[in-house]
Amino acid sequence: MDNSSLDPNLAGQLQKLQQKYAAMGQDLSSYLDGLLYADYLTYWDYIHLDTLLSLQNPKTQFPDEKVFIIYHQITELYFNLVLWELEQIAEKENLQETFFVERLDRINRYFELLENSFTVMVDGMEKEQFLKFRMSLLPASGFQSAQYRVIEICCTDMINLVSRDNRESFQEYSDLEQQVEHLYWRSGATELASGKKTLTLQQFEEKYLKKFKETGMRYRAKNLRKIYLQFFPESEPVKKRLRQLDQLANVLWPLAHLKSAARYLKLDPEDIKATGGTNWQKYLPPRFQRIQFFPELWTASETEEWGKAGVLKAIGN
Ligand code: HEM
Secondary structure, X not given: OOOXXXXXXXXXXXXXXXXXXHHOOOOHHHHHHHHHHOOOOOHHHHOOHHHHOOOOOOOOOOOHHHHHHHHHHHHHHHHHXXXXXXXXXXXXXXXXXXXXXXXXXXXXXXXXHHHHHOHHHHOOOOHHHHHHHHHHHOOOOHHHOHHHHHHHHHHOOHHHHEOHHHHOOOOOOOOXXXXXXXXXXXXXXXXXXXXXXXXXXXXXXXXXHHHHHHHHHHOOOOOHHHHHHHXXXXXXXXXXHHHHHHHHHHHHHHHHHHHHHHHHHOOOHHHHHHHOOEOHHHHOOHHHHOOOOXXXXXXXXXXXXXXXXXXXXXXXX
């Protein structure tokens, strides 16, 4: 190739490209032809905008149902970003404190955004519309968010996700299958009157329980708590961020979420039917479950007070 009239930078780039393609037995010139005919990349194709905006399909005529759908989708996307960071931490070879701290900051930032934006639900829909369109969506519920559960499993050991009554009776390293039987959320979404599992819970367990067990096995030695205890047990910057994460994921987001349940479902017993009449008032407040991803970072009195501040305000008492 005579590159004499070419800009030396360009010639250098061409040479590198040729080497790259030759290494795979490919002819660069054919690929350059392809480049000649290819369209320029557009913003809308790159982020699949048309597809993205085709994914909102309300089941009713109520305009606010679109707000409800899109905000759930936004939340799932942020959950996905959280999982992306958790995975990178878990897979990182020779993990350094700076990397760890920066990734924890990202995770906390996503949760803060979710906490602060929950007003879109709390204040952003007409109650009359909500109570009607919600009935058309039964038995589907945000309760069935699998990503939320996977985040929990990637953040801590399964023992810390066991219901409070049963947590004491397990050893941390006892059978994971047994711990999964007593996961705290398996007593949520139960019928208020009979205590029976709702269809919401039954279908969720049927679809995802196996995946949760597998994830628990995979993250046994590399969940956030394990990584912290193994590599950075004395690091103050790490501990500070893990405490923030515990608050955000297990108190502040749940409280922001609880406010929406209180706003739409609390007053009238008829309204409560909009969730199928579940035990949510006894289940959702964080002080009942007392889930902590990093229990060793909290004092006995902090644990005792877990989620208390703010909860009464959140449910309007
Ligand atoms: C007006 C808005 C909302 C209301 C009234 C509401 C109501 C509820 C209720 C009552 C429960 C308890 C389960 C049950 O009894 O059926 C629940 C659980 C849950 N919801 Fe929502 N929700 C709302 C928005 C959202 C959004 C936007 C998300 C985001 C994905 C979400 C995710 C969840 C999750 C993850 C749980 C399980 C929480 C836990 O196990 O601690 N919810 N929701």
